[in-house]
Structure formats: C-alpha cells, structure tokens
Amino acid sequence: MYSFTYTRAKSLAEARAMLAKDHDAKLLSGGMTLIPTLKQRLASPSQLIDISRLAELRGIADKGDCVEIGAATRHVETSRSDVVRQKIPALAHLASQIGDPQVRNRGTMGGSVANNDPVADYPAAVLGLGAIVKTSQREIAADNFFKGMFETALEAGEIVTGFSYPVPKRAAYAKFPHPVSGYAMAGSFVADTGAGIRVAIVGAGPGVFRWKEAEAALSKSFSVAALKGLAMPSAGLSNDLHATAEYRANLVEVMTRRAVASLTGEK
Numbered sequence: 001m002y003s004f005t006y007t008r009a010k011s012l013a014e015a016r017a018m019l020a021k022d023h024d025a026k027l028l029s030g031g032m033t034l035i036p037t038l039k040q041r042l043a044s045p046s047q048l049i050d051i052s053r054l055a056e057l058r059g060i061a062d063k064g065d066c067v068e069i070g071a072a073t074r075h076v077e078t079s080r081s082d083v084v085r086q087k088i089p090a091l092a093h094l095a096s097q098i099g100d101p102q103v104r105n106r107g108t109m110g111g112s113v114a115n116n117d118p119v120a121d122y123p124a125a126v127l128g129l130g131a132i133v134k135t136s137q138r139e140i141a142a143d144n145f146f147k148g149m150f151e152t153a154l155e156a157g158e159i160v161t162g163f164s165y166p167v168p169k170r171a172a173y174a175k176f177p178h179p180v181s182g183y184a185m186a187g188s189f190v191a192d193t194g195a196g197i198r199v200a201i202v203g204a205g206p207g208v209f210r211w212k213e214a215e216a217a218l219s220k221s222f223s224v225a226a227l228k229g230l231a232m233p234s235a236g237l238s239n240d241l242h243a244t245a246e247y248r249a250n251l252v253e254v255m256t257r258r259a260v261a262s263l264t265g266e267k
C-alpha cells in the first residue's frame with residue numbers, strides 16, 4: 001500500500017468539501033473493492049474519506065410506490081429488510097446472493113453501483129427496475145447512469161447518496177455465480193413494471209445492458225414460452241479464462257428463462 005491519510009467524514013457536506021479541495025482523495029464506503037485495490041498498489045489516493053457511517057446515507061424507507069435506500073446501506077441490511085422483502089423481494093434476494101457473509105456485512109449499495117463492475121449484481125436491479133440514482137448534485141435515471149466497464153455518469157466530486165426503486169408488479173433475479181467469488185458469470189433481472197417489461201443483464205458483457213428483444217417478447221406474452229427461439233448474440237460479450245462469449249450468451253438465455261419461470265410457475 002502507498003501511504004495516505006484517513007478521515008471519517010462527519011457529514012455529507014464535509015465529505016463534499018474535502019473532495020472538492022483534494023482531487024486525489026477517494027471515498028471509502030464498504031472498502032470491499034477499494035481496500036484490495038490499495039493493497040495491490042493499483043491506486044494511490046492522497047486520502048480516504050470514510051462515508052460509511054453517515055446517517056444521511058443510510059437506511060431503507062417505504063415511500064408507497066417506491067423504496068428508497070441510502071448509498072451506505074450494507075448488502076446484509078438490504079437482504080434482511082422487511083420493507084425490501086415485502087415490496088421488492090427480487091432485490092432482497094439479489095442482495096442475499098452477493099459474495100459471502102463478510103462481503104455482505106461490509107459492502108454497500110452505493111459503493112457497488114458507483115464502482116460499476118460489469119460482473120456486480122446491483123446494476124441489474126438498478127437498470128432492471130428503472131431506478132433513480134440520487135447524488136450530492138442531482139438525480140440520474142438508471143438508463144443514463146451506466147456508461148460501460150467501471151464507468152458511470154458520475155462526475156469528479158459527485159457522491160451517490162441513495163436510490164429510489166419503483167415497486168414493480170413482479171420481478172425476479174437469476175444469476176449463475178462464479179464458483180469462487182460469487183460474482184455473476186451471467187445474471188438476468190426481469191421486471192414487470194408500470195412502465196413495461198425490463199430485462200437487465202450483468203456479468204456477460206463489458207457492462208450492464210438491457211436485452212430489448214427479450215423485453216419485446218415478454219411484453220407480448222409474459223411466459224417462458226415467449227422466449228423460445230430467442231437467441232442472445234455472443235458478439236460483444238466477454239470472452240476470458242472463465243467462459244467463452246458463446247457460453248455466456250447461453251447463460252443469459254437460461255438465466256432469463258429461470259427468472260421468468262420463477263414468476264410464472266412454468267418449468
């Protein structure tokens with residue numbers, strides 16, 4: 001590790017001011033990605049600004065037709081929340097599938113979504129549900145937030161403060177986890193929302209994306225049968241030591257069918 005200073009921010013305003021003054025500073029939330037990066041000397045921030053305990057960034061609130069979740073809310077809190085389990089069980093299920101208990105006890109939704117790892121799970125829920133990402137400066141619709149591998153619409157000094165998830169009529173998440181890390185080799189979040197059917201895919205490509213052909217098919221008939229004959233093109237999908245692009249394309253199809261089947265009761 002390179003040396004750096006550590007400060008626990010007392011408020012969001014203080015964290016913003018510190019970031020504005022020092023462009024080499026980095027936010028620390030759960031530390032599940034950032035700390036290993038520092039240990040491997042892949043980053044050398046001047047200081048870490050710890051926002052993980054800010055009350056302004058924590059908590060889960062039932063707002064009727066949406067559920068609001070603070071950026072520093074840990075995965076375990078999302079997975080066990082009565083509000084999330086009742087209003088968006090697919091999101092609670094997704095959170096319960098992340099990594100292992102240690103990761104779920106430290107990792108946060110804001111850190112995961114800001115990091116936008118292509119194999120992370122939360123981006124599937126954010127895009128699949130058409131959530132709003134709230135930041136220290138503005139509100140960003142999910143469709144405009146994710147820009148590609150580890151890239152988002154966040155600007156320098158901008159802090160994710162929370163998320164607003166519209167409550168869907170029904171939704172499900174199915175993932176094929178990497179057997180070691182638990183990260184998604186492919187994950188499909190299928191949501192029947194007030195704004196139509198949305199299908200968001202993670203793990204398979206260089207970033208989360210919507211599978212528009214599956215959305216169109218499911219809009220005509222919300223059933224596994226409607227997906228029959230629909231093929232996910234392998235072009236552009238990830239091809240690495242873990243899996244070929246063709247294998248990942250097949251996983252996307254299978255995970256999407258599984259997500260729909262869990263909602264319709266089809267085999």
Ligand SMILES: Cc1cc2nc3c(=O)[nH]c(=O)nc-3n(C[C@H](O)[C@H](O)[C@H](O)COP(=O)(O)OP(=O)(O)OC[C@H]3O[C@@H](n4cnc5c(N)ncnc54)[C@H](O)[C@@H]3O)c2cc1C
Pocket residue numbers: 026027028029030031032033034035051071072097098099100103106107108109110111112114115119120121122158159160161181182183184
């Ligand atoms: C062994 C292991 C297994 C894992 N398995 C999975 C898995 O199966 N699925 C999955 O989805 N994830 C998995 N993860 C990742 C985990 O979910 C972390 O939560 C996630 O990588 C980052 O969240 P964090 O809160 O730890 O963020 P940090 O590591 O603290 O920060 C990550 C990055 O985001 C920035 N950041 C943090 N908070 C904010 C904010 N509020 N606004 C703007 N920028 C911010 C930081 O500056 C940093 O650049 C795994 C991690 C490990 C170590």
